[in-house]
Amino acid sequence: MRIEYNFAFFDEGSKREIRRATLKAIAIPGYQVPFASREMPIARGWGTGGLQLTLSLVGKPDILKVIDQGSDESVNAVNIKKLIAITTGVTVSDETAEATIIQSRHRIPEVPLQEGQILVLQVPLPEPLRYYEPSEYETKKLHAEQEYSGAWLMLFEQIMNYGTMSTGADHPVMVHGRYVMAPSPIPRFDNPKLNYSQALILLGAGREKKVYAVPPFTRVASLDFEDYPFGVESFQDKCCRLCGAQGVFMDEILDDVTGEPFYQCNDSSYCLQNLNGKSRG
């Protein structure tokens, strides 16, 4: 049986509701706008927020790229790409530079984003204050009152316990000097890319029913202290064993036989692009 789905899977009413929420999210950078997250043919927590945003945005001329932890070919990315491509017929691409919509889980691509592109980030936990405040109503009040001492205290406790801020990913950021925002679990390495980004960045949390946004050229500062400044993961003296790239976010992999660590670009399409460039000479 072949089912004729609507263009971009959704009915128009669903798109309208997400579009209204998205426009409000852009008007209040970093503020989490609630929306009626739909049931999707993938499980909640597997990128449904990002998927719903993408489906509300996508049109026939778009070129779509979907990545999962830097990879264009992981199961999550491939399935989301298939669903969107089958229900819209849009072109899919691995190349960051030619994509108009980039949906991503846990990474911002290495190739700098440009005007005209939209980055859609999948967010599992949109509430940066949830770690210490379980009540949604209370966190809404804390945001309303700009009462973020808990977020600072969380970082302070990490420094007390470990001598450094130990956030591996999802390091909280202050957007436009007003809202503390969870940047989705991107590594700290990617946090600076949010600041004054050329592209519009939309973040969607399907399970938690929230969308929020960072418009282009918006101040996004990672939370830190004067004496403990924010720092990104360092890959100094490391280079990708495949393409030789330096200064990019890398995966550390242990050799099965020798147990020696080696490094490889996390952004697989960036790595491939480098390798192709080299082979062409």
Next chain:
Amino acid sequence: MKLDLVHDIQAAYRLTLDSMSRPGLISNISNQADKLNMEISCFGSTLVLVLMLFDTEVKFKVCSECEAETAKLINQLTYAKETEIESADYILVLKDAKPEDLEEVFRKAYPGDLLDPHKAATIIIETDYVSNDQNLTLTGPGIEKESYIDVKTNDHWVKLRAEKNTEYPLGIDLIFTDWYDNILCLPRTTQIAKRVIK
């Protein structure tokens, strides 16, 4: 050709999204507005925005000499409910509205509350012409350094808007439309200054 409620609306939405995320960027949606084949007392671009955003969940208010018939038509097209200015999600100030209407809209429109600033009203205002002439200087999120706009209208909307939007994140978001189906968006984060020529 008839307006395609899926693809034309999607194309218009992306242009609106561009304009909302880059205040000062004027987008033209005449490709979509020209396909409307109905008699209505508002600009085509205004009606495209209505079709893009309105449904049963939305409450709206129309300020116009033809308020009753326009509101009735919008209700028939979208099932959105007409209401008073104070409780409207979207307020349409059409070209034939009186200057005091706009003033009343700015005064009464709901700016949201600190718990739910997203519930604030969006005001769609019809003007003669919007352009990037250097009359007003815009700064804020979405703008690299500065951008410039000119909105041909008789009203003191800049002052009224500034008064309404003093307490960020509370405030109203504006969308201007014109005769040529240009749209210009001013989210509440945008700061507007009158350009002074030295």
